[in-house]
Amino acid sequence: MSVIKKQSILNSIYSYLGAGIGIITQGFIIPNYFTPEENGLLALLLSYMFIFCQIASLGFNNAGTKYFSFFRNYQTNHRGYLNLGFKTQLLGYIGGVCVLWLLKDYIIQTNSNGNELFAENFNFIFVMASATMIFNLFDNYLKGLYNTSAGTLYSQFFQRLFLLIAVSIYALKLVDFHQFIYLWIVAISLPTLFIIIKALSVSGLNFLPSKDFPTSHIRPRFIKFASFSIFTGLSSMIVLQLDKIMVYKYLGLGNTGIYNTCLLFASLLGMAYVGIHKASSAIVIDAMEKEEYNKVESIYKKSSINLYIFGLFIMLIVWVNIDQLFGFIKPEYSIGKTALIIIGFSKLFDLLTGINSLILANSKYYKIDSVLIISFVFVLYLLNQWLIPIYKLNGAAVASLLAIIYYNTLRSLLVWHYFKIQPLGQEQLIATIISGLVVYIGFMLPTLESPAISIIYKSFITGFLFLGLIYFFQVSKDINTLFIQILTKMTDIINGKS
Template identity: 25%
Template sequence: MGKVAKQSIQTTIFSYLGVVIGYVNVLWLYPYALDASQLGAFRTIQDLGLLFVPFAQLGVGHGITRFFPQLKSNQSAFLSYGLVFSMVGFALVSAIFLGFRTQIIDLFAVNSPEVLDFFGVVLLITLFALLSSILDAYSRSFVKVAVPTLFREVFLRLLTGVLVGAYLLKWISFPQVMQGLVAVYGLAFLGVLVYLLWLGVLKFDFRWNTFPKGFRTSFVQFSLVTFLATAASTLIMKIDSIMVSSMISLEANAIYTIAFSMAMVIELPRRAISQVVMPVIADHFAKGNLEEINTLYKQISNRQLYICLLLFLGVWANLDAIYYFIPNREIYESGKYVVVLIGLGKLLDVVFSVNGEILVFSNHYRFNLIATIGMSVLIVALNYLLIPLYGIEGAALASVAVMFLFNFVKYLFLRIKLGFDPFSKETLKIIFVGVITYSPTLAGSFTLSPIPNIIITSLLILGFYWFWSGILGVGTEEWAWIKNRIKKSGS
């Protein structure tokens, strides 16, 4: 675990730098520069483009991570093969999108007609995001995750902010902002491309007959099976925003998007750890080290829960003060309950650890496909049921329900088939620390101005969290690492 934690530090730093930029963008710049309908269109077009990426990828990203350890050479040919395979997928997705364009238009024509003017941008966003994801997977196989994270989390958000800032300064029109998204995603892809060239690992070799016997067949079969699971998983993550736009309005999606973005900060440690741990899990499976995987499963669950629970408490306790800084907050603060609900869903995702990653790289990866497709159908059904009843809170409730069921099903499967279990007594201790930490904060409500309020509340939460952690003996590794960082910075 120490190796994984060390490798994830840079990724975590870049991820949180991206969060800072993202918070400035989402909580201040976007609501200030764009009206609610423009912000809704801005997010809906990007969500549509990113929704198509796993369908176009055809599972190549996970295929590269799983099969890379089996190759001692021919990595360049493997990359070329994966890129060609994914471009076939992109061609298929493009044909389906254009073929059903009329039906897709009908989904948005009544409640969100503004989206229709920018449908041409969708496939170009898909193309560049697809190419970036393949290069990310290839870089991850060399355990080079930090710089691709920099481009994905920091560079992309920074350029998007510059684009909207240019509109605020009246240098460009809103249609040009939407068209500029293509350049933003294209430059992020170019950055990862140049980085891999600089590392000297990006070479194109089309001698595919050099692969071991049966390698291509196994790779294609695995990729095609996992692509449906990955696509369905992305559908679970993106469909709520798209359905809010089509069933309510773009303004409602803007409110939902801002609330969802606040909650997303809670799961960032999980995303950083997952990026590093995927090739480690794939390597352990290749070597048959099942006990090491189970140990990793528990350690990651506790570490993620400990960190993410603290972040959740901080966001929840400071929610009113955070909304205070959002321009036109009287419009957007109606999304408070969405923040809490999605945040709870993310905690459920965190506590069940890396069950999805384990399933993908195990011999039971087909079950992940079945479970994910089932849950994607369920999320669509629940959104259709709950959005008309509860609005954007209905979309959040649907997401929480599916996150829990999805993780619980995978947990039961891994427990029965492999004997893996991410839970321990420490899990209960961490949850108890979180509950007892938040109680004093609920008891005292400060009437100070927002910034002092945030500072005092955050310090109280941090202090109580640290105190009860010490009493119950949890989080010792995390606090030891923080102390070491402070000592080194002071020396």
């Protein structure tokens, strides 16, 4: 557990620092200095890039995570893992380029006007995808060597720092939008160079093939798992990508940009999940293989309550200040207020169910998980097709909420059915009641004339009250322990002991 805690702390620190930069970039500079159409273009290019990378990787990273114990061997340079990964993903990349190019005209089509900007910049998807696929390969390689924080540092902090620099240059009118796109591509790609250098320092780089894998007993299982996990791996991002794509299809680039700004809130709520997922993946997988379900259940329960408390805290801070927060960006973005809150509820439900995806996807029942994910995408698509034309941005948000409830409920039930473990208890109910009470109090607080001061004082009161009640009712042992450690450290500093 000490490995999980250490890596989780590092992942969380890097994620929070990156989130702060992301808020400045996505929450302030882009909505104020870019048009909604330009904002929408950036979001759409990233959406297709993420989906492209997941499919083109051919499930190698997911299978590599599950079976890395076979490759992990410092004497043999990890049995040709990097060589196998490059060959597999190069094949997937070439196939993905061909398919995406054939579908180009269909992808660019929209029921709204103004797809010219997307058409002009469509090919940048391939450039970003190549850099991102290489990054993901090396990130997975380092995770297998129990270094889960390096990838978070480069992708969550440094990449967002480079993006902040790029958008600031555009906001200062030092470049036009066409020139900015190239800066944006460079900012996205630079972390790939950093993680290659890190991998070199940790274990050296050997791209020679190995004779072990082709003749090993693990090969057929590896290939089968990789094939199914092409769909499984889509689960972590599909709700954030498919709805943006369908908003574009029905409502155009401008509304895609507005919806993308609302999704910034979801990314904030998901920060802690990414950290815990990455830090616990290797240990959970090892425990699953050894059928140590008590260990898995312990991590499962802790992930649920701690992630849920984190999500509730962010949710209530944003909700009680939503009018003031939207006052800092262009007025046309205000149509996204309700969508943002609905998105928040969908992410809360996701956090509540903890690491159910990690458990089921890395068990012998991964085929069922793959089928479930296919049904999830199908349900999400139908809900978006039905609700977006009627309720526009709110329809996309409701579609995401309903699809996530469907998906995570079934997934949690399957985990319970097969392993007799589940994460929920009275702690989640108590946390929900506390948050509801605090939100009500927050709405009763008067709004001050200065938006900034109003946000600060409302956030302080509601945040302090929420965390104080969480501590008083001992909702989470980990959080209470953390509070005590912080208070002890502060007391020592005041008394001059450290």
